[in-house]
Amino acid sequence: MPQLEQVEFFISQLFWLGVFFVILFSVLTYITLPKIRAFLNKRDDFVRSHISKQDELIKKAESIIENYEAKLTEAKNQASQIINDAKDEALHESERLLKATEEKIQQEIKLTETRVQKEKEDALSELNTQLKDSATDFISKVTNIEKGNINL
Amino acid sequence: MAKGESPLKQFEIQPIIDINLFGLDISFTNSALWMTVTTAFILIFFTAPFLKSKKTNSVSDLYPSRMQVAAELGFSFINSLLNDTVGKEGKKYFSLVFTLFMFILFGNLFGMIPYSFTFTSHIIVTLALAMGVFIFVTILGFVKHGVKFFSFFVIPGLPIYMLPLLIPIEIISYLSRPISLSVRLFANMLAGHTLLKVFAGFVSALGIFGILPLVFIIALTGLEILIAFLQAYVFAILTCLYINDALHLH
Numbered sequence: 001m002p003q004l005e006q007v008e009f010f011i012s013q014l015f016w017l018g019v020f021f022v023i024l025f026s027v028l029t030y031i032t033l034p035k036i037r038a039f040l041n042k043r044d045d046f047v048r049s050h051i052s053k054q055d056e057l058i059k060k061a062e063s064i065i066e067n068y069e070a071k072l073t074e075a076k077n078q079a080s081q082i083i084n085d086a087k088d089e090a091l092h093e094s095e096r097l098l099k100a101t102e103e104k105i106q107q108e109i110k111l112t113e114t115r116v117q118k119e120k121e122d123a124l125s126e127l128n129t130q131l132k133d134s135a136t137d138f139i140s141k142v143t144n145i146e147k148g149n150i151n152l
Numbered sequence: 153m154a155k156g157e158s159p160l161k162q163f164e165i166q167p168i169i170d171i172n173l174f175g176l177d178i179s180f181t182n183s184a185l186w187m188t189v190t191t192a193f194i195l196i197f198f199t200a201p202f203l204k205s206k207k208t209n210s211v212s213d214l215y216p217s218r219m220q221v222a223a224e225l226g227f228s229f230i231n232s233l234l235n236d237t238v239g240k241e242g243k244k245y246f247s248l249v250f251t252l253f254m255f256i257l258f259g260n261l262f263g264m265i266p267y268s269f270t271f272t273s274h275i276i277v278t279l280a281l282a283m284g285v286f287i288f289v290t291i292l293g294f295v296k297h298g299v300k301f302f303s304f305f306v307i308p309g310l311p312i313y314m315l316p317l318l319i320p321i322e323i324i325s326y327l328s329r330p331i332s333l334s335v336r337l338f339a340n341m342l343a344g345h346t347l348l349k350v351f352a353g354f355v356s357a358l359g360i361f362g363i364l365p366l367v368f369i370i371a372l373t374g375l376e377i378l379i380a381f382l383q384a385y386v387f388a389i390l391t392c393l394y395i396n397d398a399l400h401l402h
Contacts, residue, residue: 002163003275003342009165009183010276011176016184017277020191021284024255027195029247035202036227043214 159349163273163342182269183277190258190271198223198254226254230388237392238399245395248288252281253388260341260380264373272383273341275334282334285391293398304401333390340383344376 132152140147167179201219216224230250234242256272263270271277293301305322306315351369355362 001160002165003273003338006165008177009167009179009181012167012171012178012181013165013183013271013274013276014280015176015178016180016187017271017280020184020187021251021255021281024191024194025247025251028198028251028254032195032199032202033227033247033250035199036223039202039216039220040224040227043216046214 159346159353162269162345162349165274183271183274186259186262186269186271190255190262193262194254194258198226226250233389234392237389238396241399242392242395245392249388249391249395252285252391253384256281256337256387257381257384260384261377263341263345264377264380270341270345272337273345275338278334278338279330281387282330282337285333285394286330289391289394289398292395293401296399297401301398301401304397308402329394333387337383337387340379344372344379348372348376 135152136147136150139145139150166182168182168185169180171178171180197219201217201223227250230246230253234246234249238245259272260270262268263272293304297303305319305326307318307322310318348369351365351372354365355369358365
């Protein structure tokens with residue numbers, strides 16, 4: 001087995017292993033790894049800052065939504081208030097109109113009634129007069145008594 | 153592989169440039185070559201996508217390119233691994249675990265390329281890595297806890313008379329950590345690559361029926377890629393667990 005037979009190359013292998021390991025270790029430690037780390041840190045910082053910014057924006061959006069909702073409920077309340085007021089007013093107005101109309105109608109009815117009554121009385125009295133006249137005529141013709149002397 | 157060659161020949165070290173420093177043979181070998189490739193690849197793969205310094209400061213800077221996503225994936229994989237095993241204190245050891253994982257992972261994966269060389273299939277390399285982790289973790293334990301670190305070997309809640317038996321067992325299990333850690337990786341790489349080469353030998357030997365071992369090799373290559381990842385992962389997660397032990401004792 002060359003691994004155990006070629007003893008004369010042990011020193012050389014150890015020497016070059018040491019050389020290359022040290023070179024690799026030092027370059028990685030002082031140049032390469034810091035560069036990679038810096039690159040990763042930069043990206044992490046970017047992501048982190050964006051996450052915090054995002055949180056802020058979310059909070060802002062939430063407060064805006066809250067504000068909007070509060071305003072919306074207020075407006076709704078106002079609207080229902082207005083609607084109720086209008087309803088009440090309309091109800092009052094219609095009641096008032098109804099009452100007025102009823103009164104008017106009542107008055108009209110009364111007026112008409114009195115007029116009818118009066119006309120009825122007039123008619124009756126006229127009829128009475130006419131009856132009286134014709135009765136007077138009839139009696140004067142029958143009895144030959146002057147009209148002026150007949151008194152019914 | 154030429155006919156008649158041992159399936160172990162792929163593990164042979166071949167010097168490319170002979171170097172001798174103070175009497176020590178530190179030749180640049182095929183092993184060192186693939187360590188170079190691995191190191192260069194990792195550095196380019198993870199650094200290049202982040203080099204362009206866009207300073208427009210617009211949101212489009214934050215969209216990662218495809219290569220950045222791929223690099224990020226590796227980064228966050230180790231990050232979550234450390235977070236799950238060690239917790240927040242684990243951040244300090246990130247680059248160590250990251251380097252170990254990527255070095256072993258890409259070493260294993262480059263070893264899957266035909267005619268390449270798998271440096272993690274050498275016990276001396278894996279043992280060196282494991283010993284490095286072991287020594288680091290032990291020093292870390294002493295730095296964090298001082299002499300109290302020895303209480304790590306005393307299992308809480310045990311009757312006193314059991315301690316003379318269990319303390320040596322605990323110490324042995326602690327000391328065998330680097331061995332199990334290194335042998336696990338080395339043996340997996342060795343076995344997998346040897347098996348592949350053995351069956352590859354059958355392909356040419358069986359003539360027209362060589363299609364059967366060929367199909368098997370294709371399936372096995374998929375499995376080996378999985379193992380390449382898995383062993384790197386095991387090495388990394390055990391390192392994390394050892395760090396956790398050193399930090400929190402029991």
